[in-house]
Amino acid sequence: MEIKWIYPRWGSAQLDWKVFLAKVKSHGYHGVEIDLPLNNSKNEIISILREFGLEFVGQHWETQTDDFTAHKKQYETHLRNLAEAKPLLINSHTGRDFFTTAQNLELIQLAQSIETETGIPIAHETHRSRFPFAAHICKSYLKQLTHLKLTSDLSHWCCVAESLLENQQKAVAMAIKHTFHIHARVGSSQSPQVIDPRNAIYSKELEVFKSWWKAMLENAKSSGRKWITITPEYGPVPYALRHPQTDEIMGDQWDINQFIKQQIEESWHQE
Template identity: 45%
Template sequence: MNIKFFAPSWGNTLPFALFCKNVKEAGYDGVEMALPLEKTEKQAILDILRDFDLKFIGQYYQSFERDLSEHAKNYEKYLRHLIEAQPILVNCQTGKDYFSFEQNKHLFEIAERISKETGVKIIHETHRGKSLFAAHITQLYLTSLPNLRITLDISHWCNVHESLLADQTEAVELALHHADHIHTRIGHPEGPQVNDPRAPEWKETFETHLKWWDKIVEIHRKKGTQLTMNTEFGPATYMPVLPYTQQPVASQWEINVFMMNFLKKRYATLC
């Protein structure tokens, strides 16, 4: 087993080649991102990733349609669009929090069918506003659909449940055993992202997240399976900002590189 670390393209404002140069020099293994539908633009991005020897995780977030049939049609279109680029996996913000269990299940079944057909792993992110928006809801899906694999971004659940989930241990434990990819952002009871994980006031919150991630790492270590991590702290205004000026209170890039280096050191024997 080893752990591969991915940089988020979310928030990048640099030319993509320069961004990839920085990603490579920082020590990341790849980039997690969506791809444009326009073929020439898409190919240019993939060429740059290849030039810098960076791996690619496809990211789907375009869950906008209220009508299920339209939603499912576009869902399949985007998944196949990402799979054409031969990612190591596709991470999906699947479904909507207001869809019924059966509606979201239909989308999971589409992803499973495409995954079996193409041989590309498709997993589903625990994200606010989507099907897996809360711990207890995810527990229901994972119990009913035991083959479902997830990206654990537990920062969202801290926000949704306004807690560090001490009263949701069974749901969290089940999720840890279904996680193949981690978004290592640190959330808190009042938001999905602390202003700076290096600040001492977040010590307990940081350590709580580390305990969750440690368990996932140990699960994959015992199984000898691949685990990936995306440091995914976001830009302003996901990153808290100052009033009036709207200036971010910290550097997104510096925090993400800090998180990567911290986790590489923590899991050094596995990277």
Template identity: 45%
Template structure:
């Protein structure tokens, strides 16, 4: 059976739109669903979940707000609250920004155990995003966790490692080969050696960088198909300022993040839904 390819629209960068306007925008572009951080207010959360379902769209819940909690105890409590809120919506899964790169191995492991227990309790899968400043912020930070946790599920946003490692990871393929079997979701954003987002991935000066990301995504999609996955999920995730670069003095954005996400949607459909 061929795996179903599902491509999600990021809510990130669209908070200025009403719920109805954003869902209309998503449908017009042709996405299969929405990836978003859900409101903690139960009524507002349920309104979003209902509207997304009524539109015939799928949902990936996201939590990134633990970035605001540096003290370990506060971070752990926030992670618990935010993951439970996301799982309560019964999404396809929850994508989480977990831990800190300055927490100890034992502390980050405690947070991963917490996520495992919430996933088991709710029946909703949880994937941990590869992201700067988190427990997975650099390939060598992540390796010890993979060695101890053979079933650790990841969201591959490799643009962050390009930035963290100041390269296109040309000399780390042996490491990536250990990571790819753990990937359950892809954030399809194109990063480069000096930042997590090129200004326009279609520009000829970024052709080599784009091709490298595509090769990684190809390998992950092939791995998921070989593993017999029923669905393969991807989210184009070009973000707003400061991810989107601006001109000096005027702060005018040089590209439109939503337009880039729609363009990436087209690239992914053409490549993986042949």
């Protein structure tokens, strides 16, 4: 099974597209994870990606309104806009944590219809404020929807549960089985991102997350998948913290993401 390494545009939006993509490609990434504007400038972005021979994962995060009717309309618009560009898959921030289960299920069904119609897989990110914001909540949806694809970022669940999910292993196991795309970031019981996972004080958190990532890869391989995408996603400010005296960012996003990529590769290829 091939691992397709994907790098996030998040945190590098200040870079010119060609500078950004050249850097990404030179470090062995297969593509990037990006949102796309709802206008013709998206064609320019896709053209540059093709110029560099890079693939992409489409990311939807924009739909925020609490008016469900407007939310559903905007959600469909963004998903179709991404699907039209033919990404490897769409990673979707779907629904709201305060929507009813019926409302969130309506959005999930809409996404499934768009996936069936376009042939573009849509995975739903386990992200705070969205429908699968917590382990026990997502488990209830997974019990109902055997087809559900997840973008698994369990750092959010750790933060919500104030634990490393030691007492929610059934939910973790279900998420692993439904993982289609991986967001690799090390979280803790108190935050969705540790200050620097290279520091030994976070060795426990790093080992737990490495075990989850490896299990996700093993499940994908045993399921017969030819490839799986992984986005190392140590984030910029405000996920990264600033030193209170110097205002210096405590953690280099690029370097830490290369560390995460290396850790997963070494773990996966161990005998």
